[in-house]
Amino acid sequence: MTARGIDQLDILIVTGDAYVDHAAFGPILIARFLEGRGYKVGVVAQPKWDDPSDIARMGAPRLFVGVSAGNLDSMLGKLTSQLKTRSEDQYTPGGERNQRPNRATLVYSNLCRAAFPGVPIVLGGIEASLRRIAHYDYWSDKVRRSMLLDAKADLLVFGMGEKPAWEIAQRLDAGKPLSALRDIRGTAHVLNSPKEWRPFADEPSRNVKDGKVLLLPSYEEVRGDRLAFAKMTGTFQKETNPGNARPLLQVHGDQAVYFNPPAHPLKEEEMDELYDLPFQRLPHPTYKQGVPAYKTVKDSIVTMRGCFGGCTFCSITEHEGRIIQSRSESSVLREIRQLSRMNSFSGTLTDIGGPTANMYKVRCKSEKIETACRRLSCLHPKVCSNLNTDHTPLLDLLGKVRKNKDVKHAYIASGIRYDLAEKSPEFIRVLAQHHTGGQVSVAPEHNNPDVLDKMKKPPIEAYERFVSSFCDASEKAGKEQHLVPYLITGHPGSTLSDAVDLALYLKRQGMRPRQVQDFIPTPMAIATAMYHTGYDPFTLEPVYSAKKLREKRMMKALVFYWDEQHWPLAREALLSLGKGHLIGRAADCLVPPDYGKTKSTAGKRSPQGPRSGPPRGPRSGTPRGRKPN
Ligand code: SF4
Incomplete structure (x- = not known):
């Protein structure tokens, strides 16, 4: 900052990922984008979280702090489907683990509140975006509140953040109060009392600038009622097209979260502009x-x-x-x-x-x-x-x-x-x-x-x-x-x-x-x-899901039918289904018999199946980094 003659930043971005100056790293892309629009932007990457001093190393920014867990949800980045700790964090130097806290958005937001009293806090990134309404958290097996409420932040940017972040910066720079930032597309804010949100809840069809406010089932409803959660998902998913999405409101106790419609997609020239930024x-x-x-x-x-x-x-x-x-x-x-x-x-x-x-x-x-x-x-x-x-x-x-x-x-x-x-x-x-x-x-x-x-x-x-x-x-x-x-x-x-x-x-x-x-x-x-x-959130028909971790492991072991390490569990799965005839050496069998342990049971029903430990296959230690198709 000294070398560049910067006394105070306009915007500080806090991220749970390492600093990699590349457009593939979301918080850095936003930082470069805002810098390209003329703001002085600093980034604190992977701050320590035991006290606020590390996050405050570049001082309080003039306009706002943007907080992101990084490119991945912090819980997804840390734990596997089997709830085991991943062997490395792909977004940390050396793949080191434990360089970001669980639910990093919440932790960083609270640190920023302590470090920068009075500075607006804006959440963004995939963790905040996908936890913006009441949501199911696999890792705690609970329905959790909108992250905006738990983080006690001022605004939450969802989806791709360039346009909303720029609009926030412009309005704050023009001296507007936070109360004048409540209609920005791609953002959510909190209505703190029934007096504020009741008019929307009582009149769900009330006209607002962009259409009509749609009331989602409340957090309390979806926390206790699975059918209400499914209906909420079905309703919410139909409101994601920026061309026709309505503003949404979800009540949480005495408070409510108001969601503006999503930001409009970037045009070709706007996309080009992003990739022309001076990434190293x-x-x-x-x-x-x-x-x-x-x-x-x-x-x-x-x-x-x-x-x-x-x-x-x-x-x-x-x-x-x-x-x-x-x-x-x-x-x-x-x-x-x-x-x-x-x-x-x-x-x-x-x-x-x-x-x-x-x-x-x-x-x-x-x-x-x-x-x-x-x-x-x-x-x-x-x-x-x-x-x-x-x-x-x-x-x-x-x-x-x-x-x-x-x-x-x-x-x-x-x-x-x-x-x-x-x-x-x-x-x-x-x-x-x-x-x-x-x-x-x-x-x-x-x-x-x-x-x-x-x-x-x-x-x-x-x-x-x-x-x-x-x-x-x-x-x-x-x-x-x-x-x-x-x-x-x-x-x-x-x-x-x-x-x-x-x-x-x-x-x-x-x-x-x-x-x-x-x-x-x-x-x-x-x-x-x-x-x-x-x-099913759209048809409301019942859908079976395997919930027991062992059953899930068995499913995976079966698909690895060719890999010796998975055979004990695959055999157990086959026997539990009464499909012992698929254990054998014939071409239409899936796995060979275990002569040491299961030869006598192969081909027979066995309610318990043989005693075999968990698969010795490679641990699913890293995020797949795979594409979604
Ligand atoms: S192609 Fe057009 S009409 Fe068809 S599903 Fe996609 S957006 Fe809708």
């Missing part, structure tokens, strides 16, 4: 060890944000929005030229993509229809006839990337939405010929039609068609390439028996999956509401 593309020079997540993004290029897939286990749509926001071709090519001038660049672009690589510049045919639409997915139950599925902009972009003489390889490691890719055989051909480093990640997730329907994923036949097209294209390109299937076990709607069927399907197909995720109910996901309530 490096971790802070004081770090002695590498930041694992940086290695993943170091040589990758983001082309778009948002996702219209609407997969129920994923919250990208809720956070980034379902309207795709793409960069211009020239902006992407400019960034690649900058990257290729860095000494560390080897000539390989490890990824060109975003949440879904082949959604670049794909949108609804009509802005008017898009604005009015309340569908949760443009792809499920089938590709919407209004979707312009043209892959030409992506193909043109990739063609120009290939012409850059400094780029030897340009891979697509982001997920491919295969029901969309099917619409462009040329894309599949180009992908197989030029943009695959031998492996392509695709996510059938399961094979059971009912489970896939609960996930809002296409039927397995769509995956099979993609496999066939990709293999043909690879053969024509003279390349031996593989598809890496991602699968989820334990998703709501799936049973142990379904896991057996999935394993048998995989075996018949000759697939030995390595990427299998035991379902984690993350805050605000639709599948989380199914898991917690036992209801």
Whole structure:
């Protein structure tokens, strides 16, 4: 600050991640964006949280403090689906653990309140965004209040934060009080007494500037009543299109949280502006060890944000929005030229993509229809006839990337939405010929039609068609390439028996999956509401969810039918289902007998199953970092 002649910051950003000056790190992107708009912005990364002095090392800012847990929900980053501590934190130098507190947003916000009395506190980032209404927290098995109330902050920014953060900065800079910041899109604020919120609650159809206020079931209702929670989720999910979303209100005791409609998506020139900001593309020079997540993004290029897939286990749509926001071709090519001038660049672009690589510049045919639409997915139950599925902009972009003489390889490691890719055989051909480093990640997730329907994923036949097209294209390109299937076990709607069927399907197909995720109910996901309530939030039909950790482990073990480490638990699962006939050496068996322990029981019913300990397989120690498709 001294070197730059800064006496006082305008805005301070506190983040639970390490400082990596790269657009893939959300709080840093916001900091650079605000700096680009003329504000003096400082960042405190991973402050100590035992007293407020560390967070206050750059002094109190003039306008506001922005608080974020970082790129991941802090509980998701710390614990696995089996509630075990992950072996490393990908967003910390050296992958070290315990560099951020649990529910970091709350802890940092309270520290800021103590360190900077009177300075407005604004929450942002994925943790605050996805915990903005009453939500189910898997790690404590509780329905928790809106994080805004527990953090005692002034405002909460949800979704992608550039526009709301800039609007907040401008209004505060103009000397407006916090009470004049209550109508900013993409923000929520607290109404502290019934006198303030009662007019909305008594008249849910009351007109406000952007439409009508919709009353969600109260925190008290959804905490005690699972059906009310499911209904809340169904209502809330239909209010996420910025084109038609209404303001929402949720009462918590004497207080209430008021949610403005989501911010409008960024236009192409606004997206370009973000990626033209002067990122160093490096971790802070004081770090002695590498930041694992940086290695993943170091040589990758983001082309778009948002996702219209609407997969129920994923919250990208809720956070980034379902309207795709793409960069211009020239902006992407400019960034690649900058990257290729860095000494560390080897000539390989490890990824060109975003949440879904082949959604670049794909949108609804009509802005008017898009604005009015309340569908949760443009792809499920089938590709919407209004979707312009043209892959030409992506193909043109990739063609120009290939012409850059400094780029030897340009891979697509982001997920491919295969029901969309099917619409462009040329894309599949180009992908197989030029943009695959031998492996392509695709996510059938399961094979059971009912489970896939609960996930809002296409039927397995769509995956099979993609496999066939990709293999043909690879053969024509003279390349031996593989598809890496991602699968989820334990998703709501799936049973142990379904896991057996999935394993048998995989075996018949000759697939030995390595990427299998035991379902984690993350805050605000639709599948989380199914898991917690036992209801589908849209049909209100009952949905089974495996809740016992051992049952979830068994499901995963079955899908790893080919891996010896998982056999004891897979055998136990088969015996518990009376499917001992699937234990054996025959081609239609899943796992071989355990001659040492289970030979005598193989093929027989055994209510308890053999005594076997937990799987000795590799611990699911890291966030998958996977794409949501
Ligand atoms: S009309 Fe179809 S393509 Fe357009 S936004 Fe709605 S679901 Fe998507």
